[in-house]
Amino acid sequence: MKIDPDSTVDLSAQIAKAIRDAIIAGDLIVDQRLPSEAELADHFDVSRPTVREALKRLAAQSLIRTQRGATGGAFVNRLRFEDAYAQQVTTSTLLLSMNAVSFDVACEARYALERACAPLSAERRTPDHLATMRAEIHRQEQPGLTDEAFCASDVTFHRALVDGAGNKVLSYQLAGAVEAMQPLMNMITFTARSREEIVALHTDIADAVEAQDATRIDALLVKLEAYTRHLAHSVVAARQSRKDKEKTA
Amino acid sequence: MKIDPDSTVDLSAQIAKAIRDAIIAGDLIVDQRLPSEAELADHFDVSRPTVREALKRLAAQSLIRTQRGATGGAFVNRLRFEDAYAQQVTTSTLLLSMNAVSFDVACEARYALERACAPLSAERRTPDHLATMRAEIHRQEQPGLTDEAFCASDVTFHRALVDGAGNKVLSYQLAGAVEAMQPLMNMITFTARSREEIVALHTDIADAVEAQDATRIDALLVKLEAYTRHLAHSVVAARQSRKDKEKTA
DNA sequence: GACATTAAAATGTAAGACAAATGAAAATTG
DNA sequence: CAATTTTCATTTGTCTTACATTTTAATGTC
Known part of the structure; x- marks a missing residue:
């Protein structure tokens, strides 16, 4: 040296x-x-x-x-997965928050990665993973939940889906993508209607995972991605129109 | 503060x-x-x-x-993608080298992620990406190439495939998975026969990307993953038998 | 032999000094 | 006056020395 x-x-x-x-x-x-x-x-x-x-x-x-x-x-130091997770999340969060990345690009990446582990998860998911998913769906149905708590539960749900693949490297790679999006997701106000929609999709996904139907999981994730992007665009549009109003006033 | x-x-x-x-x-x-x-x-x-x-x-x-x-x-600092790349690669490499991860798990993750961006790459790849892939295939056909150079070219080839998806987040996530495997891949001695096999698959993949045939890319990546794992297992087996020999001697 | 004491080694922190780089202001020069 | 050079203040980079704190191991005592 x-x-x-x-x-x-x-x-x-x-x-x-x-x-x-x-x-x-x-x-x-x-x-x-x-x-x-x-x-x-x-x-x-x-x-x-x-x-x-x-x-x-x-x-x-x-x-x-x-x-x-x-x-x-x-x-x-023996680099542990949790350490790697933490760094990955910090780095990814910063990449997004510094506006080097648009919501759409991040969203696309997240769901592409998630769909990558769907077939593996369909094959290997344990009762534990299913139980976590069901529990989070139940939590998401509670009316009093704040948007932040709803998002956190969403992250846990998707983490369970990813962890179901039983591949630590995949889990580690996806942790960054999924958790890094949480701050952006937190900016979305989930109406009762949109929560209902998301919970319905989550339920379908959990059912498909239980039935080990990889093709169906994939289709549902595509729908969920489309809906998530739709919601985000609504938020951006609403913010824009509010800004326009302020400008004219 | x-x-x-x-x-x-x-x-x-x-x-x-x-x-x-x-x-x-x-x-x-x-x-x-x-x-x-x-x-x-x-x-x-x-x-x-x-x-x-x-x-x-x-x-x-x-x-x-x-x-x-x-x-x-x-x-x-504005966190740039190249900085994030570098950290991601270092972290992933260490995770693998410290034997917290088996070759199979890493390989599975890598190809799962790569397959995730195959449809996007089929849709969006530019002539540039295709040119890079063809150039690397040509390089891989040179007989004098060292195993290290062959692996490096392999990484470049796959990076081009991933970059073809036109999603920086995906590229960044995959850089870790693909490049982190390079040290492990370098341990494999590529015979003339196995190189021929890999180059043939690469050519098919490049053709499929050019034809924008996502389904075919996916199928070829599955084949390539199976072959890569087969090669790695041969190496491990050979090393094991050598060890056994030393033991009895 | 069990326990308290001491010593040693290592990191953690502080303080002060100087070197080197760098940009801005001041002085000089044409 | 304009251009150039010089000076200078600011800030990071590095060194030196010193002391505090933590932890283990050896030592000594009962």
Whole structure:
């Protein structure tokens, strides 16, 4: 592991890259302890604060964890799915919120991915997944539910569908797409009528999943996507007309 | 933005979280300049190195960028797709390399996702995408190609297929799945026979994409997935038998 | 042998200093 | 006056030193 002191790049960034590459290459294996900050500083010929900045960069990516005390230090972290989830959701949420992505594009991606795991879910879903879906449908039928709670329940429902595929990589990839859309979905005011419509579709989907009818799940997801986009467009249109009104007034 | 000095959590982690939350909540908008390190240190009542560690954490997630000089400072970064790609690939690669995921699971996820965008790609692919696919097929036919180069070309080919869907979110999601598998694929020795087989399937896929035949693309991807898994299993089996031999010897 | 004490090692944090980059204002020059 | 150069203040990048805190291990005591 070497760095170039003459480079214009931050030393801490270079050191972080060197260590990261070592981890990816397998030169540093899971749970292995890195040299102490003092030793690293000595090795790279930099000061301890610089080394620390590098380590914090790696910690931010969940690549290492640190422990204080005599036998403490920095250890290569076994990247868990929940950590990967969290990062994925943060990144996806930011991509969307910074308006680099339109609602339609995000929505299309989400349902395309979801439909990808529908056949697998039809095949492998357990009673647990079905129970979660039914429970969320029941929750969504409660009249007093806020829009936020309705959306959260929606996310849980779809997560159950995705998890039913029994493929952790798929679940992890989809977590970003589904959860990242929640803030956007929260902007939609769900009328009693639209909730009824969505719950009906959810019920049909749950039935199809129970019946292991992949083709039907796919068709229902297409309908749900169309309806979701329709709702979103209504919201945008309503907002636009309100703006126009303000302009003329 | 406040932190709890009595918490057991690192101050730098708390500060990073506070700023990150402010960005996600929209309190800090794109290209907005953060207070200088000295001002932040003053605000949070910590030292400058601690603030710097927090900022480096955010920089590692591409949430901010820093500039030196008089009008420099830390600025909220517009998260670009390429940055998100890079993180996604790193994370996915690590998830796989740390053996939390089997080859089969990763492969299944990859092809499920790829099939998800096949219909969209059939509809929207441009001549550019087709040209890339043809070029990579041509490259893959060269006999002198190393296994690594063959795999890299394979990734480019599939990326073109995915990009053909014209949905940046899909491309971004799939980049992780496809590229993360490359190290695993690199372990496979592609015989002349297997390369021939793969190139034939790639050619068929390119033809189907050109003909905008979504059903056929799907069927071909299923075949390609089955063949890929078959190859991987052969490698594992060969390695196992070699190990057994060593054991008896 | 059990328990309290101490020491050592490591990270976490602070404070101050200087280097280097950078842009803006001020001074100089044609 | 305009163009150019110089100066200078600001800000990040880095180093040094020091101390606080946490944790384990060794040591000593009963």
